[in-house]
Amino acid sequence: MEEENVNVNLEKESAIVEAVLFLESEPATVESIARASELSPDVVNECLDLLKEKYLAENSGLELAMITGGWTLVPKKEIWEVLKERYGNKNEGRLSRSALEVLSIIAYKQPITRAEIEAIRGVSPDNMIRILSERQLVKEVGRKDAPGRPVQFGTTKEFLKFFQLNSIADLPRLDAQESERFELAR
DSSP states (O other), rough: OOOHHHHHHHHHHHHHHHHHHHHHOOOOHHHHHHHHHOOOOOHHHHHHHHHHHHHHSOSSSSSEEEEEEEEEEEHHHHHHHHHHHHHSSSGGOOOOHHHHHHHHHHHHHSEEEHHHHHHHHHOOHHHHHHHHTTTTTTTEEEEETTOOOOEEEEEOHHHHHHHTTTGGSSOOOOHHHHHHTTTTTO
16 A cells, blocks of 8 residues: 555656646756755656656657756657747747858867868858857857967857757767768868
């Protein structure tokens, strides 16, 4: 009988964690979920495991995802393809092929300077860097220890959210041929 009460409580607590995730506008860490739900971090972790199973097992349009170090409820990829036109952020519109190319170079080679991007692409990246900066997908991350101390660029937390990545390490691996394209022209 006591074991049954534990399961009922865990179901209730999982429902609380699920509601917190639903109400949060940004990915939430275990600690922030624990504070909001008044549950211990250990219980929150158990609830997250139960919710992951629930969304995998159910015929649900949602899944639990770790993005930028926090947990969030997101539409499953196949469902998002149908809905993103209507529900995607308006500023998330499509990126041009050139913007995607510059963004890819920055993501895989960061930190990287304008001149290094130009050496890889063969064309000035200035306009694309401006667009990507305005959309908060890239930012200045420092200066290179070289003559003129050129600005170096890297990706942002918004980049990770946009592509639903937990960290830059989650980028797809490049094969040898793809990797060659990202090398600086000599």
